[in-house]
Amino acid sequence: MDERYKILLSESEMPQKWYNVQPDLLTPLPPSLKEDGTPIKPEDLEPIFSMELIKQEVSQERWIEIPDEVQDLLKIWRPTPLRRARRLEKALKTPARIYFKDESVSPAGSHKPNSSVAQAYYNKMEGITTLSTETGAGQWGSALAFASKLLGMKCRVYMVRVSYDQKPYRKLMMETWGADCYSSPTNMTESGRAVLKANPDSPGSLGIAISEAVEDAVKHDDVKYTLGSVLNHVCLHQTIIGQEVKKQLEIAGETADIVIGCVGGGSNFAGIAFPFVTDKIAGKDIKLLGVEPTACPTLTKGPYRYDFGDIAKLTPMMKMYTLGHDFVPAGIHAGGLRYHGAAPLLCSLVHDKVIEAVAYNQVDSFEAAMLFANTEGMIPAPETSHAILAAIREAEKCRETGEAKCIVFNYSGHGFFDLASYQAFFEGKLEKFEYSDEDLARSISKLPDIE
Numbered sequence: 001m002d003e004r005y006k007i008l009l010s011e012s013e014m015p016q017k018w019y020n021v022q023p024d025l026l027t028p029l030p031p032s033l034k035e036d037g038t039p040i041k042p043e044d045l046e047p048i049f050s051m052e053l054i055k056q057e058v059s060q061e062r063w064i065e066i067p068d069e070v071q072d073l074l075k076i077w078r079p080t081p082l083r084r085a086r087r088l089e090k091a092l093k094t095p096a097r098i099y100f101k102d103e104s105v106s107p108a109g110s111h112k113p114n115s116s117v118a119q120a121y122y123n124k125m126e127g128i129t130t131l132s133t134e135t136g137a138g139q140w141g142s143a144l145a146f147a148s149k150l151l152g153m154k155c156r157v158y159m160v161r162v163s164y165d166q167k168p169y170r171k172l173m174m175e176t177w178g179a180d181c182y183s184s185p186t187n188m189t190e191s192g193r194a195v196l197k198a199n200p201d202s203p204g205s206l207g208i209a210i211s212e213a214v215e216d217a218v219k220h221d222d223v224k225y226t227l228g229s230v231l232n233h234v235c236l237h238q239t240i241i242g243q244e245v246k247k248q249l250e251i252a253g254e255t256a257d258i259v260i261g262c263v264g265g266g267s268n269f270a271g272i273a274f275p276f277v278t279d280k281i282a283g284k285d286i287k288l289l290g291v292e293p294t295a296c297p298t299l300t301k302g303p304y305r306y307d308f309g310d311i312a313k314l315t316p317m318m319k320m321y322t323l324g325h326d327f328v329p330a331g332i333h334a335g336g337l338r339y340h341g342a343a344p345l346l347c348s349l350v351h352d353k354v355i356e357a358v359a360y361n362q363v364d365s366f367e368a369a370m371l372f373a374n375t376e377g378m379i380p381a382p383e384t385s386h387a388i389l390a391a392i393r394e395a396e397k398c399r400e401t402g403e404a405k406c407i408v409f410n411y412s413g414h415g416f417f418d419l420a421s422y423q424a425f426f427e428g429k430l431e432k433f434e435y436s437d438e439d440l441a442r443s444i445s446k447l448p449d450i451e
C-alpha cells in the first residue's frame with residue numbers, strides 16, 4: 001500500500017480535455033424553458049452569455065478540448081494535490097482510507113477558478129470588456145475577479161448581503177484584483193430595488209443576486225453575465241478535478257469506493273464525481289454522494305420540477321430539484337450552499353439514482369471542521385466542512401463494519417476568510433437550522449405549473 005501523504009501530478013499530466021457527462025446521462029436532459037413554456041434557443045441566451053459557453057451548455061460531445069491559453073492559466077495552480085488524511089483516519093480509528101483533493105491551493109482559495117478562467121477567456125475572445133456575476137460566500141466573486149484581472153477585463157460582483165457583512169475580506173480580495181463588489185440587494189437594479197421595497201432588511205440570497213447581475217448584462221452591450229455554478233458548462237469546467245483524482249488514485253494503487261462533495265449549485269461535486277459516473281453506470285460498486293445543509297435541503301427534500309434559477313424569473317426555467325425560486329434560506333455560514341436549486345445535470349443523475357444525497361446541519365459540520373483542523377492541520381471553508389462530515393460518517397460506518405473502503409472527498413476551499421464563522425461556532429451562536437415541511441409546502445406551491 002502506498003505510504004505517501006500526497007500524490008502530485010506534473011504539469012504535463014494535467015488533463016487537456018473537459019469531460020462532458022451529457023451523452024452519458026441515463027435520461028436525456030429536459031430542455032430549459034422560457035416563461036411561456038417553450039424550449040429556450042441558443043440565440044435567446046446570447047444577450048447574457050458568451051456564444052462559445054452557450055455551445056458548451058448544449059454540447060453532446062463527450063470530450064471538449066481545453067484551449068491552450070486556459071491550460072496555461074490553470075497551470076498557475078494545477079494539477080492540485082490529492083492528500084491522504086492519515087491523522088484523521090487514526091483519530092477515527094477507521095480501517096477506511098480517506099483522501100481529499102485539495103482545491104484550496106488556487107489563488108482564490110477554492111475550486112471556482114477552474115471555471116472562472118475559462119469563462120473569462122471565452123468572453124474575452126468574443127470582445128466583451130466587463131463581466132458581471134453574483135457571489136454567495138465570496139469565493140466565486142473572488143475567482144472571477146482573479147480571472148478578469150489575468151485577462152485584462154473589468155468585473156462587477158453582486159455579493160449576497162449576509163455574506164458581504166460576514167466576510168469583509170472577500171470583498172477586499174476582489175478589490176485587490178480590481179473588481180467592484182456590491183452588497184446585494186442593491187439600489188442599482190430594478191430587481192434589487194423591488195426586493196428592498198418589500199423588505200429593506202433582506203439578507204439577500206443567491207437568487208436575488210443572480211437577478212441583479214443578469215439585469216446588468218442585459219442592459220449593457222459590453223457586459224456579459226457569468227455564473228459560478230449550476231449550469232452545464234460550469235460543471236464541465238470542473239471535471240478537471242475528478243480526472244486528476246482518477247490518475248492520482250491509480251498512482252496510489254487505489255480505486256474509489258465513495259466519492260463525496262458538498263453541494264451548493266453543484267459544481268465542485270460535479271467536478272469530482274462526474275468522471276466516475278460512467279464507471280458507476282457500467283456496474284462498478286461506487287457511491288457518489290452529494291452533501292447539502294439541512295437549512296437548504298434541495299436534493300434531499302425538494303421536488304424534481306421545472307423552476308427559475310432566480311427570484312426575478314430572469315433566467316430560463318430548468319428541471320431540477322428545487323425549494324422554490326423565492327425561497328430565502330436561513331443565514332447559515334456556508335453561504336455558498338444557500339441556493340434553492342441545483343445543477344440540472346446533477347439533479348438528473350440524482351433522479352436516476354446514479355448519485356445520492358444527504359443533508360447535515362452547520363453545527364455538526366463545524367464540529368467536523370474542527371476535528372479536521374486538529375488532525376490534518378487545515379482549516380476548511382464552512383461549505384467544505386459538510387463534505388468532511390460526510391467522509392467522517394462514512395469512515396465511522398467502516399469502523400463498525402470493518403470494511404477498508406477508499407473514501408475521496410473534494411476539499412473545495414480553505415476557511416481563512418471564514419474565521420468569523422468559526423468565532424460564532426466557538427461562542428455557541430450557530431443554530432441547527434432545519435427546513436420545515438410546512439415552509440417547503442408553501443414555497444413549492446409557487447412553482448411554475450409544468451411537470
Ligand SMILES: Cc1ncc(COP(=O)(O)O)c(C=O)c1O
Nearest residue numbers: 139229264265266267268336413
Ligand atoms: C468553498 C466552497 N465550496 C463549495 C461551494 C458550493 O458551490 P458549488 O456547489 O457550485 O461547488 C462554494 C460556493 O461558493 C464554496 O465557496
